[in-house]
Amino acid sequence: MQDAQQPNDLSAPSPLERRTLLRGAAVGAALAGSGLAFGARAQDAAAAPKLHTLADLPYAVDALEPVIGKRIMELHHGKHHAAYVKGLNTALEKYPMLAAQDVETVLRNLERVPEDVRTAVRNHGGGHANHTMFWQIMAPKAGGAPTGELADALTSTFGDFARFQEAFNKAGAGQFGSGWVWLTLAQGGKLAVESTANQDTPLSLGREVIMGNDVWEHAYYLTYENRRADYLTAWWKVVNWPAVTARYAAAKARMKG
Ligand code: MN
Numbered sequence: 296m297q298d299a300q301q302p303n304d305l306s307a308p309s310p311l312e313r314r315t316l317l318r319g320a321a322v323g324a325a326l327a328g329s330g331l332a333f334g335a336r337a338q339d340a341a342a343a344p345k346l347h348t349l350a351d352l353p354y355a356v357d358a359l360e361p362v363i364g365k366r367i368m369e370l371h372h373g374k375h376h377a378a379y380v381k382g383l384n385t386a387l388e389k390y391p392m393l394a395a396q397d398v399e400t401v402l403r404n405l406e407r408v409p410e411d412v413r414t415a416v417r418n419h420g421g422g423h424a425n426h427t428m429f430w431q432i433m434a435p436k437a438g439g440a441p442t443g444e445l446a447d448a449l450t451s452t453f454g455d456f457a458r459f460q461e462a463f464n465k466a467g468a469g470q471f472g473s474g475w476v477w478l479t480l481a482q483g484g485k486l487a488v489e490s491t492a493n494q495d496t497p498l499s500l501g502r503e504v505i506m507g508n509d510v511w512e513h514a515y516y517l518t519y520e521n522r523r524a525d526y527l528t529a530w531w532k533v534v535n536w537p538a539v540t541a542r543y544a545a546a547k548a549r550m551k552g
Contacts, residue, residue, distance in 0.1 A: 345395045347423060349380045350430075358435040362533045364518045372430065375513055379422030379494070386415035398424045405499040421494030425475060425507060432506050432542070434535035441536040445505075445543045452486045462488045463508070464527045473511040476527075478539075480505055480546045503546035506539045 352358075352372055357365035387394035390409060393401060398420050401408060408416050440446065440456050453459035459478075467476035470490040477489050480503040489497065490510075497504055508514075508530055515526035 345391070346384050347380050347394075347398060349377050350427065352430055354435055359433060359533045361518075362529045363433075363514075367514070367517050370517075371509075371513060372426070376422065376426040379419045379426065382415060382419030383423050386412040386419055398427075399498055402496050402498045403501075417499070418494050421496045421499075424498070425494055425496055425509070428504060428507060428542075429509055432535050432538045433533045434538070435533070437535045438532040439536060441540055443540065445536075445540045448486055448543070453488075459488070460531060464524065466490045467508055467510045467527045468524045470510050475507045475509055477507040478505040479503060480543070480550070482550060484547070484550070503549065505543050505546060506534070 349372075352368070356368040356372070359368065363371075383398065384394070390412065393408065393416075401416060402420055402424055405413065405417060441449065446456065449456055449459045453462060463476055463478065466488050467490065470476060470492070472492065474490055474492045474495070477491065477497055479487050479489055479497045481487060482501065486505070487502075491497065508527065510523060510527070515523060519526040519529075
């Protein structure tokens with residue numbers, strides 16, 4: 296984590312980075328380009344690089360039954376998400392300054408990640424960030440519809456809540472192969488439904504993630520087999536609207552800031 300600087304202010308070198316940059320003959324080369332601090336490799340920056348970790352689920356593995364079965368949850372969180380965390384840490388082994396950044400900050404600045412690890416960060420970092428969001432926006436005894444500002448924004452964007460759900464389900468069903476379906480917020484405050492392939496995140500496209508559903512087969516196949524549309528329909532029963540609404544408020548605040 297950064298101490299004194301804004302989390303997304305990657306252009307301002309931290310004291311540690313300044314020390315690294317000022318040392319040695321490569322200073323001139325390192326100063327070329329705005330990604331200098333972000334991409335600079337700290338040879339001796341940290342004895343023990345910060346590692347990303349897999350947080351516990353905020354509920355029991357069977358808490359979202361029958362919408363998301365216990366075995367799916369055990370594998371999805373305990374194996375798939377864990378593998379993304381491991382892959383991200385491996386990719387960032389030789390970039391301790393990058394490893395110290397919040398994963399969402401790294402993904403927002405993906406084009407500044409050193410090329411040799413950019414694809415690994417895109418896949419594994421995306422996987423880590425996407426799943427962290429995913430667990431948080433679901434809950435047992437949830438579902439229903441949002442209220443307040445988010446509900447108003449969905450209505451003004453999509454016509455009504457049901458039409459938003461329809462657009463979201465359609466985009467999720469229409470994502471060819473593995474990927475995610477999202478509700479995003481763009482600069483200017485526009486909400487949109489979109490989908491991405493693999494673990495790509497709208498954060499890397501300059502948008503805020505309000506919510507997303509995982510349409511990889513690992514998310515539903517054990518229960519729904521090939522019926523992704525049935526999974527998408529059932530999933531609304533476990534959406535944690537207070538959490539989504541909080542994300543919307545935070546995203547709006549971040550855009551204003
Ligand atoms: Mn997944």
